[in-house]
Amino acid sequence: MSRKWVLVTGGSRGIGAELVRCLSRQYDIVFTWLNNGQEETQFTGTDWIKSIQCDGRSEQQVVATAEQLLREHGSPYAIVHNSGICRDSLHIHQSSDSWQQVMDSNLNTVLYWNRILLPAMMLQGEGALLLMSSVSGIKGNPGQSAYAASKAALIGMGHSLALELGRFGITVNCLLPGFIETDMTAALPGPRKEALRKSIPLRRFGTAQEVAQTAAFLLSEPARYITAQSIIIDGGMTA
Template sequence: MQKKWILVTGGSRGIGAALVQYLAREYDVVFTWKDQQSRAESLLNECRALSLNVSGYRCDGSKPTEVKALAQQLLTEYGAPFGIIHNAGITRDALHFKQDINDWETLIGTNLNAVFYWNQQLLPSMMEQGSGSIVMISSVSALKGNIGQVAYSASKAGMLGMARSLAREVARFNIRVNCVLPGLIETEMTTQMSDHEQKALKSNIPLRRLGRADEVAQATAYLIGEASSYMTGQSLVLDGGMSA
């Protein structure tokens, strides 16, 4: 790799794929995927066709041994990363008193513990490098409650607290830490909804539309790059005014 390189976790589809494609215009990008091999291969082919320097690796971020092994491989091959984008996330919606314990632990492991595992492996090299940027893809659910999303909201709110405290810890090493909080974004799930269902969703959004994955990518590019060089420990909400 010749440009600065960044890691995007959970980069094979949805917002993650949009992040990879958008950021690869400026950076060398490494992304991880867990169980979407066909999507990962498709994304890699698309990027190669555009002469973008992108690599993908299978890794379950909820397993510290897998994170450590891949992190050491990446550090050996590419050196310290310029940035980390913590995007991997899942939902396991259920009423809190009915939440399955295994679902709770799986969600927290994927959405929150993985951030800790990756940071522990990659931050020391970034601190030694004396520069870098971390962006956590949280959610407006961290600010605005949703029935059935206690676990998801807890994990995404946890990111906000992590970012604020970590920003203070690593600022002296010229490393910044920020969050993006997307609202309702166009996904495969929303495009399969009926017109009536989509209208109901949009009725709660002041801008009367869903966000696009490329809009999240642009906001993330701002936070990861030098344009936001005096911004750290902050949360950028991208929800069409839903939380206003």
């Protein structure tokens, strides 16, 4: 690697894929994928992008992957914790298995990665953590009690980590996207999608590019004095 490198978890599609594309303009990128990923290292012009299959729900897989990355590339400059899933269900019908899948994918994996990679980042004396939360973490949504609980937990985790890591020059922030144009929103029925659009003050969904560009700013030098913040990107929906 010729530049600082950044880990993006869940970078094969949607917001994650755009994060990889956007951040690769400035950093060398390693991204993980579980499904719909690419197994080979990619070179786009002078950009360096490497993909690794890793199931973030498995502590064993995360530890092995993180230790391999440290051996091969040294400490990352930043980690963007983007991987996550939805298992929507009314709370009284949510199975224990689906609840645990959401917690493992959206929350516990952050701990698994951090325990291995953070000590190296602390030693280098600079860096950034970016936790991909959601407006669901601060605004209820029927059928998403598990998802909302996991995303709210990331916000609380981010505040505590910012206090723990500030003296090591590491910033910690959360991004809270609202409705963003992705494959998931594209699959919504037309009437439902139109009703959601009208509920947003700006009368449109956000774009993955807008989320990625905000992430890029929070990792940049001009944002080195921004930490312990939750940045909402929702077109005014939570106003």
